[in-house]
Amino acid sequence: MTTVFGVPLPAILGQLMLGLVNGSFYALLSLGLAVIFGLLGVVNFAHGAFYMLGAFAAYIGLQFLGINYWWALLLAPLTVGLLGVLIERLFLRHLYQVEPVYGLLLTFGIALIAEGIMRSLFGASGKSYPVPPLLQGVLNLGFMILPIYRAWVVMASVTVCGLTWFLIERTRLGARLRAATENARLVQAFGINVPVMVMCTYGAGVALAALAGVLAAPVIQVSPLMGSSLVIVVFAVVVIGGMGSIVGAIVSGLVLGLIEGLTKVVYPEASSIVVFVIMALVLIWRPAGLFGKEP
Amino acid sequence: MAREMLKIANLQAWYGESHILHGVEFAVHEGEVVTLLGRNGAGRTTTLRAIMGLVGSRTGSVLINGVEAVGLAPHRIARLGLGYCPEERGIFAALSTEENLLLPPRLKGAGGMQLEEIYDIFPNLLERAASPGTRLSGGEQQMLAVARVLRTGARLLLLDEISEGLAPVIVQKLGEVIRTLRQKGFTVVLVEQNFRFAAPLADRFYVMEHGKIVKQFARSELASQAGLLQEFLGV
Numbered sequence: 439m440t441t442v443f444g445v446p447l448p449a450i451l452g453q454l455m456l457g458l459v460n461g462s463f464y465a466l467l468s469l470g471l472a473v474i475f476g477l478l479g480v481v482n483f484a485h486g487a488f489y490m491l492g493a494f495a496a497y498i499g500l501q502f503l504g505i506n507y508w509w510a511l512l513l514a515p516l517t518v519g520l521l522g523v524l525i526e527r528l529f530l531r532h533l534y535q536v537e538p539v540y541g542l543l544l545t546f547g548i549a550l551i552a553e554g555i556m557r558s559l560f561g562a563s564g565k566s567y568p569v570p571p572l573l574q575g576v577l578n579l580g581f582m583i584l585p586i587y588r589a590w591v592v593m594a595s596v597t598v599c600g601l602t603w604f605l606i607e608r609t610r611l612g613a614r615l616r617a618a619t620e621n622a623r624l625v626q627a628f629g630i631n632v633p634v635m636v637m638c639t640y641g642a643g644v645a646l647a648a649l650a651g652v653l654a655a656p657v658i659q660v661s662p663l664m665g666s667s668l669v670i671v672v673f674a675v676v677v678i679g680g681m682g683s684i685v686g687a688i689v690s691g692l693v694l695g696l697i698e699g700l701t702k703v704v705y706p707e708a709s710s711i712v713v714f715v716i717m718a719l720v721l722i723w724r725p726a727g728l729f730g731k732e733p
Numbered sequence: 734m735a736r737e738m739l740k741i742a743n744l745q746a747w748y749g750e751s752h753i754l755h756g757v758e759f760a761v762h763e764g765e766v767v768t769l770l771g772r773n774g775a776g777r778t779t780t781l782r783a784i785m786g787l788v789g790s791r792t793g794s795v796l797i798n799g800v801e802a803v804g805l806a807p808h809r810i811a812r813l814g815l816g817y818c819p820e821e822r823g824i825f826a827a828l829s830t831e832e833n834l835l836l837p838p839r840l841k842g843a844g845g846m847q848l849e850e851i852y853d854i855f856p857n858l859l860e861r862a863a864s865p866g867t868r869l870s871g872g873e874q875q876m877l878a879v880a881r882v883l884r885t886g887a888r889l890l891l892l893d894e895i896s897e898g899l900a901p902v903i904v905q906k907l908g909e910v911i912r913t914l915r916q917k918g919f920t921v922v923l924v925e926q927n928f929r930f931a932a933p934l935a936d937r938f939y940v941m942e943h944g945k946i947v948k949q950f951a952r953s954e955l956a957s958q959a960g961l962l963q964e965f966l967g968v
Contacts, residue, residue, distance in 0.1 A: 610835065616827040617836055624823045627785045628837035629811035629885065 445703050451582040453699045459588050459657060461695015462595030463489075466650035467672040468679060468687040469599055470643035473606070476619040476682035477639050480530060480541035486669025487549035488644045491518050492651025493660045494556055497567050507570035507656075514652045515645035522644030526637045549666065556662040564659025573656075591653050598649065599688045606684055615639065619682065674717040680730020690728060735763040737796070738889050738920045739784070744793035744803075746783040746944075753779045755944040756793070761889075766911065766921040768931040770966060771941035777924040778820050780941070781891045785817050786810050797889065814840060816882025820893040820924070824866040824874045831862040834881055843886025851880045854910060872903035879910060889920045896930040904930055928966060940965050 440447040467485055474482045495514035499505030505513060525548060533540045569587045577584045606612035618625040618632055626632040651665075658664060675694050679686025694713050701709040708715075720728060739761040746754040754776050761767045769777040783791045786807040795802040797813040811817070816837075825833055839845055852859040855876045861869055869877060875895055882890055892911075896904045904927070911934045914921060925931035931938070932955060940948040942965060950958050 613828050613832040613836060617825045617833075620825050620827055621823060623787055623807065624819060625836070626807040627787055627811055627817050627819075628881075629808050629840065630836075630838060631806075631808045633806075 443704065448582045450700075450703050453703045454696060455582075455584065455588055455592075455699070457696045457699015457702070458692065459591050459695070460698060461692040462592050463650045463654055463668065463691075464672055464675045464695050465599050465688045465691030466595050466646050466653075467668070468675040468691045469602055469684065470646035471672060471676050472679065472682055472684060472687040473602075473615075474640055474643040475676070477615060477622075477636055478530070478534065478541070479538055480533070480545065480640075481538060481673075482545050482640075482643070483542055483669070484525075484545040484548040484552065485644075485647050485672065486665030486667075487552040488518055488522065488647040488665070489651040489654070489668065490556065490660075490662060490665035491521070491552060492648025493567070493655040493664060494560070494651075494662075495648065496652040496655045497565055497660045500567065507652075510652050510655075511649065515648040518648035518651075519641040519645030523637055523641035526640040530640065531633070531636070549669075553662045553666065560662065562662060564661040564664075567655035567660055569656040587656055591657065594653060595650070596692075598646070599691075602646070603684055603688065671713050674713045676727075678713075678717050678720045678727055680727025683727060683729040683731075686727055686729025735765070737761070738763045738765075738798060739922070740794075740796040741780075741784070742794040742796075744780070744783055744791065744795060746779055746788040746791040748779075748789045753788070753944055754783055754791070757783075757941075757944070757946055759939050759946050759949065761920055761922055763888075763920055764915070764918050765937065766915050766923065766935045768923040768925050768935035768938050769941055770925065770928065770931070770938055770962075772966065773926070775941040776944040777941050778893055779944070781817065781819075781893050781922070781924060784810070784891060785815065811837075811887075812840060814843065814887050814889055816885055816887030816890045818878045818882055818890065818892045818895060820897070822874050822878040824869070824877055826865060826867040828866050829863050830858055830866055830869060830877060833866040833877055834858065834862075834884065837881060837885045839884065840886040843888070845886030846883045848884070851883055854913070855880050872899050872906075875899060875903070875907065876910075879907065883914075888918070889922075890914070891922050891924075893924045894926060895923070896925065896927045908934060928962065 442450055467489060471482055471485050474480060492514045495517055496507065496510035499510050499513065529544055530541060533544060573587045573590050575586050577586060606615055614625065614630055614635065618635060622632050675691050676687060678694065679690035694716065698709055698712055701712045737760045741760070742758055744754055744757040745752070757780055769780060771777050779788060782788050784795050784802065786802065786805060791803055793803060797810070797815065800813055802810045802813060828836065834851070857873050858877055858880060861873060866874070866877065879892065879895060895907055908930060911921060923931055923935060935952060937949060937951050939946050948961060
């Protein structure tokens with residue numbers, strides 16, 4: 439059997455695939471965080487909770503309402519996104535004029551509340567969510583065994599990230615968003631309803647997190663704490679990519695997932711800290727992040 | 734006399750604690766070009782920002798085509814038919830020249846200039862359409878900032894220091910643009926430091942000092958007002 443550094447190639451490829459799956463979640467989550475931070479200036483600490491709520495929405499849908507995976511992909515982001523819109527309208531928008539730390543504290547509180555509610559309803563233990571029938575099984579590629587669902591997660595995430603990038607960088611709507619990120623008051627003075635745009639952007643960022651949650655449900659255990667363990671890594675990803683950078687969030691999400699996977703093969707003990715080590719190095723050499731604009 | 738397109742009464746404005754405008758009063762008639770003169774810090778830029786709703790807080794009355802704008806959000810004010818060109822030009826770095834140009838939405842039923850028409854007036858902008866907005870030269874950025882508000886169909890333009898810091902040939906070009914706009918029936922409020930630029934363009938002049946209008950006169954009175962201008966502007 440082919441080996442690299444004494445590790446069988448299929449094992450490496452398997453870990454890389456897992457890394458890419460994690461990277462897909464990082465990318466979807468950090469993308470939403472980056473867009474929200476860019477426009478609202480809010481460090482959305484509730485992002486992990488929305489990811490968790492997305493997964494739970496899928497779980498609840500399947501268990502109690504008979505809503506299958508494919509409908510959950512659509513309905514969970516929509517429901518959780520609307521919750522985000524509500525939170526922006528009721529709470530967040532009052533904090534744009536004050537120091538950023540208030541937005542951070544508010545969203546952190548929201549995350550704790552959401553986790554607490556889900557824990558009291560469903561307990562702390564993980565719930566399993568079945569892989570949809572269409573995506574069950576594996577593909578034998580000859581050099582590795584590829585679980586179809588994992589390939590689907592990567593494909594779906596890359597597609598959604600690509601579409602989001604296109605929407606922001608290449609359309610009229612995206613131009614308004616980019617302009618408002620630079621100077622919201624002036625964009626509003628041009629006749630664009632910026633407050634509504636901000637609200638929808640927050641909702642969309644939250645919906646992306648929920649979508650990641652639905653995609654994650656069949657590969658990890660659905661539990662109230664699944665978000666808080668992930669979101670810390672995602673913040674590191676956003677810092678590495680550059681706060682507010684769309685491409686940075688997507689690329690560094692996927693790449694860091696891969697690096698994490700690779701570390702699991704080469705030096706497993708370091709796999710849970712490798713992202714933070716990279717973050718520290720990036721902060722030393724490029725404080726604005728790899729894709730961020732130096733001030 | 735044509736109807737009043739903009740009528741400002743007892744306009745007061747604040748940035749945080751600082752009280753900048755102390756009861757500004759003036760009116761602009763349809764089709765007129767009016768210039769606000771005054772020293773730096775007299776409150777001219779703040780007057781335009783207060784009209785657009787971009788100051789911290791304001792009281793008094795700003796009637797735009799008879800609609801009260803004090804109390805409206807900036808996007809609603811813009812939709813009353815205002816085109817605002819800020820002093821700092823407000824060209825977005827993350828947007829290409831053409832994206833900058835297309836950013837302000839067209840007003841409903843207003844029929845602003847077509848893109849071709851705008852590129853006819855400002856051929857440079859067509860050449861640079863794909864460049865990031867802030868890669869343009871200062872003159873090109875200023876043209877872009879002016880061109881941007883022409884597309885929307887706004888008939889009342891607030892132009893803040895558009896000749897500032899530009900080469901004479903560009904200033905001349907912008908002067909021609911203002912003349913063209915006047916012929917097309919636009920109503921224009923210019924804030925200008927450059928009196929030579931504004932003098933031949935404007936129908937009437939208002940002089941501001943300490944957040945108030947202290948004097949107004951028509952172009953025909955320019956010669957007789959030379960001493961006063963000396964006093965207020967140091968020109």
